[in-house]
Amino acid sequence: MDIRAQVSMVFHLDKCIGCHTCSVACKNIWTDRKGTEYMWWNNVETKPGTGYPTLWEDQEKYKGGWEKKGGELRLKLQGRLGALTNIFFNPYLPTVDDYYEPWTYDYENLFTAPEGDDQPTARAISMITGKHMEIEAGPNWDDDYGGSPVYASNDPNLEALTDDEREQMSEIERVVFFYLPRICNHCLNPGCVAACPAGAIYKRGEDGIVLLSQEKCRAWRMCISGCPYKKTYFNWSTGKSEKCILCYPRLESGQAPACFHSCVGRIRYLGVLLYDADQIKNAASVPNRDLVEAHRSIIQDPFDPQIIAAAKANGIPDGMIDAAQKSPVYKFVKEWRLALPLHPEFRTMPMLFYVPPMLPVLAKIKDGKYDNADVASKSLAPLLSSLERARLPLQYMASLFSAGNDEVVAASYRKLIAVRIYMRHKTVGDISEEEALEALRAGGTTAEEVEAIYQLTAKPTMEERFVVPPLAREVAIEQTIDPFTRKREGGFGFRHAPQRGG
Amino acid sequence: MALSRLRSIALASLVFAALLMAALFITVEAAPPNQSADEGATLFKEKCVGCHTIGSGKLVGPDLKGVTQRQEKAWLLSWIQAPDKMLAAGDPIATQLLKEYNNLPMPNLGLNETQVASLVAYLEGIDAGTIAAPVLPTAAAVPEGNSVIGKELFTGVNRFQNGGPPCMGCHSVGGLGALGGGALGPDLTTAFDKYGGAAGLVGFLNAPPTATMNAVWSRQPLTADEQANLMAFLQSATATERPVEALVPLTVLAIVGALILIVVAQLYWRKRLVSVRRAMVTRSRIS
Structure with a gap:
């Protein structure tokens, strides 16, 4: 047993309103530099949709993540020989057009245009070439179903559906979408780390944050292909790759990452998980159906004295164990089994989990009215059986969150429905106790658990949402550098600015 | 009291050491150039015989017999030291010699002052008759x-x-x-x-x-x-130019070679990612 700590995340999709505040907060802090214009370490996608970069989920194109070959786990991108023959030309790189060409506007022209008959305009200017450009795509071009005949209908997850189901989705009263905010998943078995020929990417020991050394990076760009979530990006100005750093400077001073802190819908939770590193290989190698269960099984109970002893033996400080016991992520993922990993079939074991969205999926329109508005006036009982008739087929959610195993997604949904029905029974009182108890039974839950889920979902305090462990960075680094020296030198910005050829 | 004495001893030894070092450097600096004609003979065999003889007629460069009487010693010293610089400076004697000898300039031999002095001493010795002229291989x-x-x-x-x-x-x-x-x-x-x-x-x-x-x-x-x-x-080998015919097969070879490389690369990377978004949009518009 090799117990390690990981700062992990839960995004509650039912609460996401798709406002992109997280993306903007991140952009303003980290990617407003030259060469990073096109990067969105945090982005929000509309689902169904093709996302950013376009069709990132289609690994037949991008070759990200892992696959099982002859019983062994292998990078889908290439083996060692392939890495050698392709070292100077990685054939599976997205082009900037697949992300989007970043632009600004020629605002100057509004003030300096010569007098004429027409209003001067501010034309779009490429932030890469500096020339006028026609805008063809953006980082959230298909937001709210913009251009859906092209974008939404090409969503790779729709392949899991039957033709009938796909047909139904485009019916006017069934049309449905939800938002999917994405950051780096800080995986347990990261494809980017495995693909890097320079050994520049590493998973930080004390908190599991995956970082990319700006000094060791040699611009081979294999990480960009290796990551199935396309969350490492190449900075064309410095010639180094960059990625989400989970705002570790903020974490080290006890604050939540900027995207978490700024979230309007308060959908984001952050906390520590303890896991057994010895089991990673096995858990990443199980058949698709069992991936979610295997992923849950390597997360360890932070209250178990044996686990605590093993964690301490591994040098995990008491503060970290304490944070693990208070972790909202542990509750959502392991205790309540509500939150699910995004695309576990990529086998990188992502440590960002999603509570699947319920309302857009279940709310149905009947005779021009919301079905469950009608239902709520009498009884919520039909909600229990409506899962099979959901607007967005369950198979779609299974393709996103459980590698196609719809039982796992259904179990999560049943519990969410139970919370809804039980709390309605309790607070509004228009649902009978029998019905509420029936919902609890169907959801496999209890009244206490439902209360706890309700509390953490609807009314959590900031301290309950973000349990930031005391990251004793000074302790972690003192073997290699005097913490006071580090404190003096490590100011704002790069300690050694990355430069081409450096 | 004891401390101040210790300090003065330390100071004295420091001054002594400094003087010793200075003396060493001064000795090295002030040593007169070693004008050994023997060293000159060795250098001559190494560096000069490629182009010069002494008394056996001119080769690439002039016959050096009597050179110390023809030219002034100061000129000889600076010429042997850095012929390229003298030519660049437009020295009249040097320019005249260059014209005389097929425009083949004398290369800078990279000798230091002592070595140049030795060479000149050797040449002077030969001209004075105190040293025998070397026997050199001839054609x-x-x-x-x-x-x-x-x-x-x-x-x-x-x-x-x-x-x-x-x-x-x-x-x-x-x-x-x-x-x-x-x-x-x-x-x-x-x-x-x-x-x-x-x-x-x-x-x-x-x-x-x-x-x-x-x-x-x-x-x-x-x-x-x-x-x-x-x-x-x-x-x-007296052809002065590469024949034009040789350029034709060369061009053809280059084009064929490039084509082969392109085809091989296309085959090897045939599954590479060309464009995702644009291809998707184009496909959707067509259908």
């Missing part, structure tokens, strides 16, 4: 060469006995192959005439005076036979 002593063997040596088909690199690595000769030879050293098409025939070349090959050649050939010299064969080849 007459070189056996008859075979230009075919010479060509094989030049191109590297056959290797040099002492392991030297083939000439073609750095030099080119007109009419030799479609691509010619290396471009690091000068083109040798007219070298035979330029160096005044076998007499000039044999000296050069025996002890190459230029820095690059010297570095390569002093440790792995050419044998007399090799020299003869090479000279025979250089004598026969």
Whole structure:
């Protein structure tokens, strides 16, 4: 047993309103530099949709993540020989057009245009070439179903559906979408780390944050292909790759990452998980159906004295164990089994989990009215059986969150429905106790658990949402550098600015 | 009291040490140039005989007999020290000599002041009759060469006995192959005439005076036979330009080679990612 700590995340999709505040907060802090214009370490996608970069989920194109070959786990991108023959030309790189060409506007022209008959305009200017450009795509071009005949209908997850189901989705009263905010998943078995020929990417020991050394990076760009979530990006100005750093400077001073802190819908939770590193290989190698269960099984109970002893033996400080016991992520993922990993079939074991969205999926329109508005006036009982008739087929959610195993997604949904029905029974009182108890039974839950889920979902305090462990960075680094020296030198910005050829 | 005495002792020893060091440096600096004619003789064999004789007529450069009487000593010293600088400065004697000797400038031999002084002392000794003039190999002593063997040596088909690199690595000769030879050293098409025939070349090959050649050939010299064969080849290689016909197969070869490489690359990377978004949009618009 090799117990390690990981700062992990839960995004509650039912609460996401798709406002992109997280993306903007991140952009303003980290990617407003030259060469990073096109990067969105945090982005929000509309689902169904093709996302950013376009069709990132289609690994037949991008070759990200892992696959099982002859019983062994292998990078889908290439083996060692392939890495050698392709070292100077990685054939599976997205082009900037697949992300989007970043632009600004020629605002100057509004003030300096010569007098004429027409209003001067501010034309779009490429932030890469500096020339006028026609805008063809953006980082959230298909937001709210913009251009859906092209974008939404090409969503790779729709392949899991039957033709009938796909047909139904485009019916006017069934049309449905939800938002999917994405950051780096800080995986347990990261494809980017495995693909890097320079050994520049590493998973930080004390908190599991995956970082990319700006000094060791040699611009081979294999990480960009290796990551199935396309969350490492190449900075064309410095010639180094960059990625989400989970705002570790903020974490080290006890604050939540900027995207978490700024979230309007308060959908984001952050906390520590303890896991057994010895089991990673096995858990990443199980058949698709069992991936979610295997992923849950390597997360360890932070209250178990044996686990605590093993964690301490591994040098995990008491503060970290304490944070693990208070972790909202542990509750959502392991205790309540509500939150699910995004695309576990990529086998990188992502440590960002999603509570699947319920309302857009279940709310149905009947005779021009919301079905469950009608239902709520009498009884919520039909909600229990409506899962099979959901607007967005369950198979779609299974393709996103459980590698196609719809039982796992259904179990999560049943519990969410139970919370809804039980709390309605309790607070509004228009649902009978029998019905509420029936919902609890169907959801496999209890009244206490439902209360706890309700509390953490609807009314959590900031301290309950973000349990930031005391990251004793000074302790972690003192073997290699005097913490006071580090404190003096490590100011704002790069300690050694990355430069081409450096 | 004790402390101040200790301090004065320390100070005194420091001053002494400093003086000692200074004395050492001054001795080195003030040492008169070692004008050893013996050293001059050795240097002459190493550096000069490639182009000069003493009393056996001119080769690439002038016969040095009586040179110390023809030129002033100061001029000789600065000329041997840095002929390139004097030429660049437009020294009248140097310019005149250059014109006289086929516009072949004397290379900078990289000698230091002491060595130059030794050389001049040696030359003065010979002119004064106190030192015997050296006996140098002449063209007459070189056996008859075979230009075919010479060509094989030049191109590297056959290797040099002492392991030297083939000439073609750095030099080119007109009419030799479609691509010619290396471009690091000068083109040798007219070298035979330029160096005044076998007499000039044999000296050069025996002890190459230029820095690059010297570095390569002093440790792995050419044998007399090799020299003869090479000279025979250089004598026969008199085509001044690469024939135009040679450019046609060269161009064709280049195009065919490039095409083959492109096809191979296309095949090897046929599954590469070209465009995702644009391709998707185009496909959707068509259907």
